[in-house]
Amino acid sequence: MKSLTPFYDPSISYEDNYANGPFGLFTQLSHVEHVATQTSQFLNLDVNLPFGMPAGPLLNANYIKAAFAYGFDLCVYKTVRTRFHKCHPLPNVLSVHPNGKLSSHLDIVLADTNYTQPLSITNSFGVPSLAPDVWQPDMADAVKAAGQGQYVIGSFQGTQGHGEIEKDYALAAKLVRETNAPILEANLSCPNEGASKLLCFDVDKVERIVNEIKNAVPDRPLILKLAYFPDDEKIISLLTKVGSIIDGLSAINTLSAKPVNANGQPALGENRKEGGICGDAIRWAGLDMVSRLDKYRKQMDLKFAIIGVGGVSTSEHYHQFIKSGADAVMSATGAMWNPLLAIEIKKSLN
Ligand SMILES: Cc1cc2nc3c(=O)[nH]c(=O)nc-3n(C[C@H](O)[C@H](O)[C@H](O)COP(=O)(O)O)c2cc1C
Numbered sequence: 001m002k003s004l005t006p007f008y009d010p011s012i013s014y015e016d017n018y019a020n021g022p023f024g025l026f027t028q029l030s031h032v033e034h035v036a037t038q039t040s041q042f043l044n045l046d047v048n049l050p051f052g053m054p055a056g057p058l059l060n061a062n063y064i065k066a067a068f069a070y071g072f073d074l075c076v077y078k079t080v081r082t083r084f085h086k087c088h089p090l091p092n093v094l095s096v097h098p099n100g101k102l103s104s105h106l107d108i109v110l111a112d113t114n115y116t117q118p119l120s121i122t123n124s125f126g127v128p129s130l131a132p133d134v135w136q137p138d139m140a141d142a143v144k145a146a147g148q149g150q151y152v153i154g155s156f157q158g159t160q161g162h163g164e165i166e167k168d169y170a171l172a173a174k175l176v177r178e179t180n181a182p183i184l185e186a187n188l189s190c191p192n193e194g195a196s197k198l199l200c201f202d203v204d205k206v207e208r209i210v211n212e213i214k215n216a217v218p219d220r221p222l223i224l225k226l227a228y229f230p231d232d233e234k235i236i237s238l239l240t241k242v243g244s245i246i247d248g249l250s251a252i253n254t255l256s257a258k259p260v261n262a263n264g265q266p267a268l269g270e271n272r273k274e275g276g277i278c279g280d281a282i283r284w285a286g287l288d289m290v291s292r293l294d295k296y297r298k299q300m301d302l303k304f305a306i307i308g309v310g311g312v313s314t315s316e317h318y319h320q321f322i323k324s325g326a327d328a329v330m331s332a333t334g335a336m337w338n339p340l341l342a343i344e345i346k347k348s349l350n
Contacts, residue, residue, distance in 0.1 A: 006336045007066065008057055010093035010113070010121075014128060018059050025339045026066035035071065035346035039149055042328050043183060043221045043247055043305055048073040048149035050328035051318060051345055054250060054309045055079045055155035055187060055225065056123070057336050060135075061142035068150050071342035072335065074307075074328055075146075077139050079155040079187045080129045082162060082171050087128035094259060094267055094275075096120050102255050102281040104230055109277065111259035111267035118313070120282070121333055122259045122275035124268050127157060127190050132175050139179040153223065154181035157190065158209070166205070170212035177217045184220050186213060189227040189253035200226045201234060207241040214245060221247035223307065228252045228285045235296055243302040250307035250330070251289045254278045279311055279333035286310020287324050294325025313338065315348035 005024030008017050039046045052074030058064050064075045094111040098120060102109070111122055129135065143152045154176035158168030169186060176184055186209065188200035200206060206224070213222060224246055229235050254276025259267040266273045290308040297304065308326030312318055313334030321329040335341050 004338055004340070006115075007063070007339055008059075008093070008336050010091070013090055014059075014087040014092055014125060021059065022063045022066050026063070026070070029066060029069045032069050032071075033343055035343055035350065037346050037349060042074070045151060045182070046149055047151065047328075049342065049346055049349075050074065051342055052076070052328070052330050053335050054307075054330040054332050055185065056332045061138045061145065064142040064152060065145045066339075068145055068147055070339050071346060073150045073342070074153060074330065075142070075150070076153040076155050076185060076330070077142055077181070079127050079157055079190075080132075080135045080139070080172065080176070081127070081157060081159050082132065082168055082175065083129070083159070084131045085127065085129045085159065088124055088126040088272065089269075091268060092125050093121050093123050096122050096257070096259055096277055096281070098257070098277070098281045100281070101284050102257060102277050104228055104255050104285065106256055106258055106274065108258045108260055111261060111275075115337065118280035119333060119337055120277055120279035122257070122268065122277050123254065124272055124275045127187070136175060136179050139176065139181060143180050143182070151182050153183040153185050154179060155185040155187055155225065157187040166208045166212040169209045170216035173213045173217045177220055182220065183223065184213070184217060185223040185225055185250060186210075187225045187253075189225050198227050200224070200238070201229075203234065203237045203241055206238060210242045210245055223248035223250050223305075225253060226251040226289070228255055228282075228289050229292075232292060232296075235292055239296050239300055239302060243297075243300060243304060246304055248305035248307055249293055250309055251293065252282065252286050252310045255282050255285055280313065281311065283311025283317060286312075287320060290321060290326050291324040297325075313341070315345040318345045319348075
């Protein structure tokens, strides 16, 4: 497994990464190897390879342009909000060292700055956003940078305390639509915005949010970003309510854990005892969620697309997700540390 200079530098602030990144190979955009592929259908669009990066690592148009140049054909622009929202202070990313697979029960994991393979990390940003007058022109610029068979997906979320959250989701969707992003993604998997901690578990609220978004933006495919669902009943209940309205489901976001330093103290700071874990240790959960979504999609005769996310860092992982029922696959942690991942997957198909 390759470990190259990550294009996002965890040792400096989010703001500095935003202003000065991306780094490493993503600064070299000429003479990038182009590997031709047979196109696939994704949400009724022709895509070169249904592979890319989920919401997070691609902070702005400069990152998206680099990702397109390196053959990531589906690029999600990091989640935006209807107004400015500050980022958590450093550290935002640390390496974590679980013993094998991470469970979904808030494991305690050692966290430090030794980014060793197979890599798992904790990320803790608090879903920052610039104001729409800054991110809208930038997202529009990213949308224009797409080559043939490449697409920007605009990720957004509503914020608690800005009136009804359903309306704030709909406003965010409208603002994303104004950038001409061809696909929208509503992030429902970040902590603290819903009744049962993660919004996606509050199925009635999800239904109201989806209806508001679809009323506000009827002419764009809508993907929902989900967390790992431990029990099947919740999946069935979600699909019963929104399975025929939405166009895609992206799963999974991170699994929560308690990262600690070598002294057993909270590694992200006293007021951030929990962090989301992504990378190698959560791949089992991503694969499990995708195969259960696929099973119920068939049983309930639904048509939505499934985007498989979680711990993808090799071409084998890509193929595992496709075999489990994913229509598209995305990698955050794996791609951040290996910008050549899309090229490697394309070569594995030839
Ligand atoms: C640096 C970083 C930032 C992230 N920010 C977001 C975000 O803004 N919105 C979102 O829906 N998910 C976010 N995520 C979660 C990823 O989209 C993805 O679901 C998760 O990292 C699992 O994929 P992985 O194992 O390939 O990293 C972020 C992940 C990382 C690594």
